[in-house]
Amino acid sequence: xxxxxxxxxxxxxxxxxxxxxxxxxxxxxxxxxxxxxxxxxxxxxxxxxxxxxxxxxxxxxxxxxxxxxxxxxxxxxxxxxxxxxxxxxxxxxxxxxxxxxxxxxxxxxxxxxxxxxxxxxxxxxxxxxxxxxxxxxxxxxxxxxxxxxxxxxxxxxxxxxxxxxxxxxxxxxxxxxxxxxxxxxxxxxxxxxxxxxxxxxxx
Amino acid sequence: xxxxxxxxxxxxxxxxxxxxxxxxxxxxxxxxxxxxxxxxxxxxxxxxxxxxxxxxxxxxxxxxxxxxxxxxxxxxxxxxxxxxxxxxxxxxxxxxxxxxxxxxxxxxxxxxxxxxxxxxxxxxxxxxxxxxxxxxxxxxxxxxxxxxxxxxxxxxxxxxxxxxxxxxxxxxxxxxxxxxxxxxxxxxxxxxxxxxxxxxxxxxxxxxxxxxxxxxxxx
Numbered sequence: 001x002x003x004x005x006x007x008x009x010x011x012x013x014x015x016x017x018x019x020x021x022x023x024x025x026x027x028x029x030x031x032x033x034x035x036x037x038x039x040x041x042x043x044x045x046x047x048x049x050x051x052x053x054x055x056x057x058x059x060x061x062x063x064x065x066x067x068x069x070x071x072x073x074x075x076x077x078x079x080x081x082x083x084x085x086x087x088x089x090x091x092x093x094x095x096x097x098x099x100x101x102x103x104x105x106x107x108x109x110x111x112x113x114x115x116x117x118x119x120x121x122x123x124x125x126x127x128x129x130x131x132x133x134x135x136x137x138x139x140x141x142x143x144x145x146x147x148x149x150x151x152x153x154x155x156x157x158x159x160x161x162x163x164x165x166x167x168x169x170x171x172x173x174x175x176x177x178x179x180x181x182x183x184x185x186x187x188x189x190x191x192x193x194x195x196x197x198x199x200x201x202x203x
Numbered sequence: 204x205x206x207x208x209x210x211x212x213x214x215x216x217x218x219x220x221x222x223x224x225x226x227x228x229x230x231x232x233x234x235x236x237x238x239x240x241x242x243x244x245x246x247x248x249x250x251x252x253x254x255x256x257x258x259x260x261x262x263x264x265x266x267x268x269x270x271x272x273x274x275x276x277x278x279x280x281x282x283x284x285x286x287x288x289x290x291x292x293x294x295x296x297x298x299x300x301x302x303x304x305x306x307x308x309x310x311x312x313x314x315x316x317x318x319x320x321x322x323x324x325x326x327x328x329x330x331x332x333x334x335x336x337x338x339x340x341x342x343x344x345x346x347x348x349x350x351x352x353x354x355x356x357x358x359x360x361x362x363x364x365x366x367x368x369x370x371x372x373x374x375x376x377x378x379x380x381x382x383x384x385x386x387x388x389x390x391x392x393x394x395x396x397x398x399x400x401x402x403x404x405x406x407x408x409x410x411x412x413x414x415x416x417x418x419x420x421x422x
Binding site for chain 2: 002019020021022023024025026029030051081082084085088092097121123124125126127128131132135175176177180181182183184185187188189191195
């Protein structure tokens with residue numbers, strides 16, 4: 001396994017989920033109006049990614065990978081095409097758990113997320129984390145670090161975007177650009193900034 | 204009835220466009236649009252999935268208990284996506300490699316779940332499928348516009364065919380490398396949103412804070 005710090009920062013900054021890979025943009029744009037809500041969302045995403053990527057790694061390695069069922073007497077079985085359904089099932093269960101915990105202990109955050117929390121199940125960033133884990137053939141420890149790193153990257157990006165949008169609340173924008181339009185332009189500029197991390201990693 | 208169906212079909216093209224107005228399905232709309240052929244493949248795949256998913260969910264809508272409806276819908280969608288993914292790998296291997304995980308990510312495309320959850324769950328199969336088709340086409344429209352722009356200006360070609368002769372090949376066109384990078388997709392979509400909302404002012408969002416009227420006496 002490569003250096004965990006390198007994996008973490010690679011996932012957080014170079015392969016930033018929303019800004020470089022365009023993953024999880026729906027929630028990224030829809031929930032970035034206020035910094036405190038964005039922070040809650042970022043933490044939830046980090047938590048879910050940090051849990052589901054290693055969990056799915058275990059599921060994939062033990063049950064779905066080609067030849068993984070050799071212990072059950074069928075070494076030729078390749079169930080890897082079922083990974084989508086398996087991963088979604090694990091993610092849905094974890095998200096449900098978090099929703100129940102938030103509802104019980106942090107009703108304010110729960111109220112702030114509103115209808116968006118069930119959407120975390122279908123957040124592209126979270127499923128993509130597990131799919132990239134398979135594509136890049138990560139081990140258990142590496143996948144945990146990767147999940148946390150990409151979650152932290154999402155949190156960083158969404159809090160930054162929310163902070164900029166909060167400052168822009170008083171700006172006199174053209175009517176058509178208000179809200180979604182300017183958010184795209186801001187995300188584009190942040191994406192330009194994050195592109196410099198790719199240069200740093202290349203050196 | 205026919206008029207209503209027509210409206211259900213055409214509404215999502217521009218007036219209620221899923222990407223630019225409803226903020227649904229943006230992730231894939233940006234990631235796969237560096238070239239027109241990947242954008243088209245993605246658009247067709249998504250349209251097929253959303254139409255079939257809406258039809259199936261709508262056909263079994265009376266049998267789904269509302270507490271587990273999300274799980275049921277996701278499993279329907281995921282099964283369809285697996286089929287599409289296998290078909291692409293079998294017949295369009297080159298493109299499916301370039302699309303990487305993004306075909307699988309149709310599963311979590313909020314557009315698909317948004318349509319099954321908000322429309323197909325409460326309507327008979329035919330209107331549901333037409334509504335899904337309209338939304339799929341609205342999504343495709345955005346993908347094609349952005350994909351064509353990025354490939355034309357980023358590489359001087361469309362569908363891999365050279366349109367603008369680049370400098371490397373003795374022509375006059377210097378490719379805009381930025382168009383193939385991530386930021387340009389954001390700028391283009393932002394610009395598209397701006398253009399649509401300028402043409403249709405009723406879509407513009409209300410200002411969060413209205414500037415108070417300032418007395419002009421000091422000037």
